[in-house]
Amino acid sequence: MKKSLEIKRSKDLSSYCKRNLTNRDMAERHFPNDMPNYLPEITTAVDEAATERSKDSLANLLSLPYNRLSERLKTSALELKHRVVTETWELSGKRVHDYTVYTGALGTAYLLFKAYQATNNENDLKLCSDIVRACDSASRDSGRVTFICGRAGVCALGAVVAKHAGDERLLDSYLTQFKEKIKLPSDLPYELLYGRAGFLWACSFLNKHIGKETISAGRMRAVVDEIIKGGKRLAHRDKCSLMYEWHGKKYWGAAHGMAGIMHVLMDMELKPNEVEDVKGTLRYMIKNRFPSGNYPSSEGSESDRLVHWCHGAPGVALTLVKAAEVFGDQEFLQAAMDAAEVVWNRGLLKRVGICHGISGNTYVFLSLYRLTGNVQYLYRAKAFACFLHEKAQKLISEGKMHGGDRPCSLFEGVGGMAYLFFDMIDPSEASCQNLKLLFI
Numbered sequence: 471m472k473k474s475l476e477i478k479r480s481k482d483l484s485s486y487c488k489r490n491l492t493n494r495d496m497a498e499r500h501f502p503n504d505m506p507n508y509l510p511e512i513t514t515a516v517d518e519a520a521t522e523r524s525k526d527s528l529a530n531l532l533s534l535p536y537n538r539l540s541e542r543l544k545t546s547a548l549e550l551k552h553r554v555v556t557e558t559w560e561l562s563g564k565r566v567h568d569y570t571v572y573t574g575a576l577g578t579a580y581l582l583f584k585a586y587q588a589t590n591n592e593n594d595l596k597l598c599s600d601i602v603r604a605c606d607s608a609s610r611d612s613g614r615v616t617f618i619c620g621r622a623g624v625c626a627l628g629a630v631v632a633k634h635a636g637d638e639r640l641l642d643s644y645l646t647q648f649k650e651k652i653k654l655p656s657d658l659p660y661e662l663l664y665g666r667a668g669f670l671w672a673c674s675f676l677n678k679h680i681g682k683e684t685i686s687a688g689r690m691r692a693v694v695d696e697i698i699k700g701g702k703r704l705a706h707r708d709k710c711s712l713m714y715e716w717h718g719k720k721y722w723g724a725a726h727g728m729a730g731i732m733h734v735l736m737d738m739e740l741k742p743n744e745v746e747d748v749k750g751t752l753r754y755m756i757k758n759r760f761p762s763g764n765y766p767s768s769e770g771s772e773s774d775r776l777v778h779w780c781h782g783a784p785g786v787a788l789t790l791v792k793a794a795e796v797f798g799d800q801e802f803l804q805a806a807m808d809a810a811e812v813v814w815n816r817g818l819l820k821r822v823g824i825c826h827g828i829s830g831n832t833y834v835f836l837s838l839y840r841l842t843g844n845v846q847y848l849y850r851a852k853a854f855a856c857f858l859h860e861k862a863q864k865l866i867s868e869g870k871m872h873g874g875d876r877p878c879s880l881f882e883g884v885g886g887m888a889y890l891f892f893d894m895i896d897p898s899e900a901s902c903q904n905l906k907l908l909f910i
């Protein structure tokens with residue numbers, strides 16, 4: 471009974487990602503991007519004073535020297551964090567109904583950990599630890615095994631926070647839970663939100679934050695083997711090297727499809743033939759993208775509608791940036807830059823969050839800036855972030871932008887916007903180990 475309920479919920483999540491935009495045409499899906507393609511930052515005090523007097527607040531913000539913009543975004547990130555904590559934790563009586571990173575309390579804890587990394591405020595770390603503890607209690611009977619939507623996220627974040635707090639006993643306790651209690655059922659899917667790739671992400675998170683071999687190479691290798699084997703089983707003979715299915719569809723995007731799975735695989739120790747499988751899969755996707763440059767949400771789909779992290783060019787772009795970084799191939803960098811053009815033109819979505827909102831799309835530019843050092847991409851990241859900063863609240867209050875069904879969550883709401891603003895404080899650090907596998 472419980473299992474069927476969980477499956478139903480996961481189907482709901484997928485349809486939700488798409489449903490929010492169905493029955494509207496492409497023009498209504500996103501705001502037209504009429505921001506300049508590039509604006510240099512101002513450099514002199516005289517220019518700065520003139521800009522401050524200008525009426526266009528978005529243009530003003532975009533022209534500021536980066537250190538000034540960074541201060542504004544940091545202030546905004548801290549205010550948003552306060553609001554998220556109040557609404558998702560304090561006003562709920564500190565009870566956890568949804569424990570996940572995606573839409574639940576663990577997303578708030580993750581944001582607090584991010585704030586702690588940005589400011590070193592011990593209160594954020596303490597509160598983060600309290601919320602993870604509540605999530606731990608709430609998720610003991612959960613069969614979910616991933617970072618974003620499952621128990622692995624609770625144990626992994628719990629262990630990392632305990633390490634930062636210097637609490638060895640708690641660290642051991644979370645690690646023991648992770649290693650001994652999280653079992654991958656044989657019928658587990660492969661994708662990022664509910665499947666094997668999502669479990670591997672949690673392993674990777676632990677090894678990066680706590681130390682190599684915290685989760686043994688052997689444990690991770692066994693899961694990589696299953697993912698490669700599963701991908702070959704469904705692969706189109708001679709066409710695509712690896713292919714996966716989730717609830718009857720062969721998804722391409724980051725949340726449920728190939729982009730998310732390939733991203734996680736590239737963070738693993740791969741054998742030479744597996745490297746070729748990953749490259750082959752990415753080449754298949756590039757070759758079969760839409761003429762517009764966008765990517766289908768699933769195999770065979772001819773609907774060029776979604777430009778989200780979950781479905782479409784943004785999630786694929788982040789995986790291509792990762793491929794360019796890991797393999798050093800120009801073809802992947804070029805494809806990532808092509809996808810970024812789609813995001814620039816059609817990615818100013820009418821939602822704020824990470825999964826299918828402007829915050830998630832902004833990471834495409836941030837990751838390309840970090841990889842290439844090209845200031846055009848930093849400008850574009852600033853442009854999307856400043857649009858959120860200057861306009862999102864007003865547009866939401868006017869009903870022109872959707873606040874999200876879970877308006878303070880990390881993946882659907884302003885929690886994601888706060889997370890992005892923390893990353894924008896120092897854009898060269900945007901790889902930020904936390905969401906590295908997801909965004910960079």
Ligand SMILES: [Zn+2]
Nearest residue numbers: 487780825826
């Ligand atoms: Zn989504």
